């Protein structure tokens with residue numbers, strides 16, 4: 234693995250624009266389950282019944298039962314060494330932008346400043362009726378949080394069947410087209426349009442470095458360097474290797 238870490242560090246060292254695309258796997262070591270692993274959320278909740286906008290509008294009380302479980306885990310979660318390592322890469326000038334599919338705010342909590350949130354952020358709730366916004370923390374005591382107007386509130390996350398925020402989509406494709414290196418961290422790459430980012434980056438010549446516990450559909454099709462193992466160990470090893478090399482100009 235150390236040879237692969239050295240190769241990955243060299244690729245980041247030589248890259249003039251580096252992105253990271255992160256998925257639920259990067260937050261597993263913060264206590265938040267991912268979705269598609271054996272112990273993932275979708276092993277206990279059918280996404281067709283709990284994660285679509287239709288399901289939420291049809292039976293918000295039922296969907297809030299799952300959302301409350303996630304919300305408690307997110308409320309207790311703290312950034313792990315993988316989040317902290319990506320924030321350090323940003324500070325050292327080796328990472329230009331994080332694009333995350335996660336809604337747990339842990340990249341920002343770790344100190345990362347440049348984070349595109351593809352699927353929104355669970356930290357705030359909005360009223361589908363009058364549009365009022367609330368902090369999730371302020372509504373944590375209500376099993377089914379309601380707006381002052383009486384409507385059931387919806388977390389500001391993207392459900393299946395909803396659009397990705399247009400600005401996030403546009404900016405991420407612009408960056409993917411110009412990237413020279415892309416870190417893929419803790420994602421099964423099963424969900425579009427996030428999973429088209431590595432395809433676009435690869436087409437434009439970027440080096441794809443994948444960090445995952447197991448191989449994914451991308452590993453054999455477009456990954457250049459596969460770092461197998463937990464992100465909370467692999468990313469700090471990558472940071473340590475980069476710190477042995479010549480610092481980025483201006484850092």
Ligand code: APR
Nearest residue numbers: 256257258261267268269334419420421424445446463464
């Ligand atoms: N370190 C690295 N990778 C890990 C770790 C870990 N500690 N733990 C799990 N993984 C990997 C799993 O092997 C899997 O490949 O993370 C990946 C998580 O995949 P998913 O559960 O499918 O999560 P994600 O790719 O983020 O899903 C994308 O699907 O359900 C929707 O909106 C949801 O944003 C989510 C999207």
